[in-house]
Amino acid sequence: MNLIDGKKIASEIKAEIAAEVKEMVAQGHRPPHLAAIIVGHDGASETYVGHKEKGCAEVGFKSTIIRFEEDATEAELLATIKKFNEDPEVDGFIVQLPLPKHIDENKVIEAIDPKKDVDGFHPTNVGRMMIGLPSYISATPFGIMELLKRYKIETAGKHAVVIGRSNIVGRPMANLLSQKGYPGDCTVTVCHSRTKNLKEVCHSADIIIAALGAPEFVTAEMVKEGAVVIDVGITRVKSETSKSGWKLLGDVKFDEVAPKCSYITPVPGGVGATTIVALLTNTLKACKKEIYK
Ligand SMILES: NC(=O)c1ccc[n+]([C@@H]2O[C@H](COP(=O)([O-])OP(=O)(O)OC[C@H]3O[C@@H](n4cnc5c(N)ncnc54)[C@H](OP(=O)(O)O)[C@@H]3O)[C@@H](O)[C@H]2O)c1
Known part of the structure; x- marks a missing residue:
């Protein structure tokens, strides 16, 4: 099992952005x-x-x-x-x-x-993303695509199951994974609260994106050996063992699922850690007029 370290990837991306900004400023750009x-x-x-x-x-x-x-x-x-x-x-x-x-x-x-919509929420950016045009991609899907890329996880021809169909996570995620090119080319199934046989569907997945907001919903019996599991969920629950009196739980029952996975993201320190870098990347692109010339 390989742990996907979101904090490490976020630091890497920030260092790349910082180097580019330094160069821009050295050349007289604000x-x-x-x-x-x-x-x-x-x-x-x-x-x-x-x-x-x-x-x-x-x-x-x-x-x-x-x-x-x-x-x-x-x-x-x-x-x-x-x-x-x-x-x-x-x-x-x-x-x-x-x-x-x-x-x-x-x-x-x-x-x-839309040219300044670095959150990627404007319908123009969402629409451009859907048809594969350059756009500002919103934070969570951006972060997940970066994790897949930077860990060189194979996606072509894989069956990806996305649990959740929200506008900010599930839907864009499913779309991006189905697009032509890396890290896409997946065969995607989108699941939601009306999905039947969710356990069986998940068990057939090479890649699971759990984004439903139900703590520890994905259990070992739902995951096939060698699957890649990306846990988007964040739920704050009371805890008697932590100093603050609460802790964060993901949508995946990490301890029992992790041993079956080829790759898995922890909560916290996985997907959540990468979201801020999406905004920074999009702002740099906006400054360089990379998306809208
Ligand atoms: N890591 C991060 O940076 C980050 C960013 C954004 C969100 N999150 C977390 O990710 C989770 C999802 O966020 P969201 O905004 O996408 O949530 P949301 O808008 O509440 O959407 C949840 C989706 O999950 C589906 N769902 C709920 N219960 C289900 C069940 N038992 N079986 C199958 N599908 C079920 C819902 O189906 P219906 O459509 O049928 O209702 C809905 O499509 C939350 O825990 C949120 O805190 C984390």
Whole structure:
């Protein structure tokens, strides 16, 4: 069994980005600039935005955070988005989700200029990704594709089973794995809460992407010998043994599944560790006008 080390891969990618930024700056270019908008004081959102700010500092990007109170209006938020869309000094920006209920998330996402949509959530970027055009790929699928690539995991002709069909993980993952070229060319089955015989379907998989949000759902009997298992799930559960009083569980029962796998990602330290580098990679691409010329 080989453990896929997401932290190590994330450090590698950050080092590559930092080297490129250093070179750009040495040649007189300004550093890439990522901006973030956060509304309210949701703990998890604050943590994510904090990680993004730290990630920018590590690779030499400029970062800006605009904070709104919970009662900010949709119009105020849209006005800031317009400002960022028009600002040539901002290469890419994100609006941290979820937003308060009185703000229409779809309207906000669609207001972002696709050229600056480094989260890859705008329908233009999602559509371009679906038909194999250059696009900003969203964080989690990007991270998983990088892990497969950098661990040189064979994908051509493999049966990949994706459990979950959400817009941010399951669907894009299934699409990317089915695309022509490496790391794609898989035969993909997408499973969801209405799937029948899920255990049997999983057992026929060469690659399992577990993204359903049910802790320790995938057990040893569902996994065939030698399978590659990518655990996307993160659920916070109470723990009497940890100092903080809680721990993170993945969607895979790691201890019993790992011995059967050729490769497996841990939780934490697997997929989650790579998500921030997606944003940094997309911002660098935006700065270099690599996706939209
Ligand atoms: N590592 C990371 O960086 C990262 C990033 C994003 C998400 N996550 C984690 O990944 C997990 C999934 O996130 P998400 O946003 O995709 O979740 P989501 O929007 O809740 O989607 C869950 C999907 O799983 C399916 N599902 C739920 N229970 C199932 C079951 N018993 N059998 C088969 N399918 C089932 C659902 O089916 P239906 O469509 O039929 O309801 C749905 O398609 C969560 O734990 C989340 O915290 C981690």
